[in-house]
Amino acid sequence: MKPKYKYCPHCGRHLTDDSAHGVKLRYCSACKQHFFNNPAPGVAVLAVKDGKILLVKRKLDPMKGTWAMPGGFMDQHETIVQAGLRELKEETGLKAKRGSFFDIATLETIKLGTVLVIAIKAEGTTGVVRAGDDALEAKYFDIKKLPFIGFIGHRKFIKKLVKQGNK
Numbered sequence: 001m002k003p004k005y006k007y008c009p010h011c012g013r014h015l016t017d018d019s020a021h022g023v024k025l026r027y028c029s030a031c032k033q034h035f036f037n038n039p040a041p042g043v044a045v046l047a048v049k050d051g052k053i054l055l056v057k058r059k060l061d062p063m064k065g066t067w068a069m070p071g072g073f074m075d076q077h078e079t080i081v082q083a084g085l086r087e088l089k090e091e092t093g094l095k096a097k098r099g100s101f102f103d104i105a106t107l108e109t110i111k112l113g114t115v116l117v118i119a120i121k122a123e124g125t126t127g128v129v130r131a132g133d134d135a136l137e138a139k140y141f142d143i144k145k146l147p148f149i150g151f152i153g154h155r156k157f158i159k160k161l162v163k164q165g166n167k
């Protein structure tokens with residue numbers, strides 16, 4: 001469970017517990033504002049080539065040292081596809097022409113609470129694979145010989161991809 005906010009991000013006053021909209025929320029009596037604790041949307045990218053899938057070894061927690069699909073959190077003012085293609089470029093060096101919706105998963109994490117992960121498929125990738133940003137390594141793996149993948153949601157996405165005949 002994500003820790004609750006103690007202070008108002010606007011005025012710095014102590015927040016109190018309050019019930020509104022059918023859920024328990026934090027409330028600032030000075031600003032008269034409730035603070036929602038919504039899940040953060042993240043993106044995971046499927047980059048597939050000749051029956052191989054591009055994975056990155058994570059430099060940071062959560063799941064540090066395990067393999068994962070390239071991805072991360074959405075920034076302000078970008079779409080989920082833009083976020084995915086930006087993360088792909090940052091972590092693997094590859095550029096993609098397009099991205100399309102693939103699947104969605106909800107994960108429970110200790111530090112970040114619930115995370116909503118949207119998987120997209122990258123299409124028309126170009127460039128040379130090289131690990132960057134928070135990836136220790138970036139490598140294509142034969143879809144039949146995958147390493148241990150840390151995130152359950154990513155395993156679910158890849159399983160679905162394999163089931164679809166990995167096209």
Ligand SMILES: [Zn+2]
Pocket residue numbers: 008009010011012013028029030031032
């Ligand atoms: Zn306030």
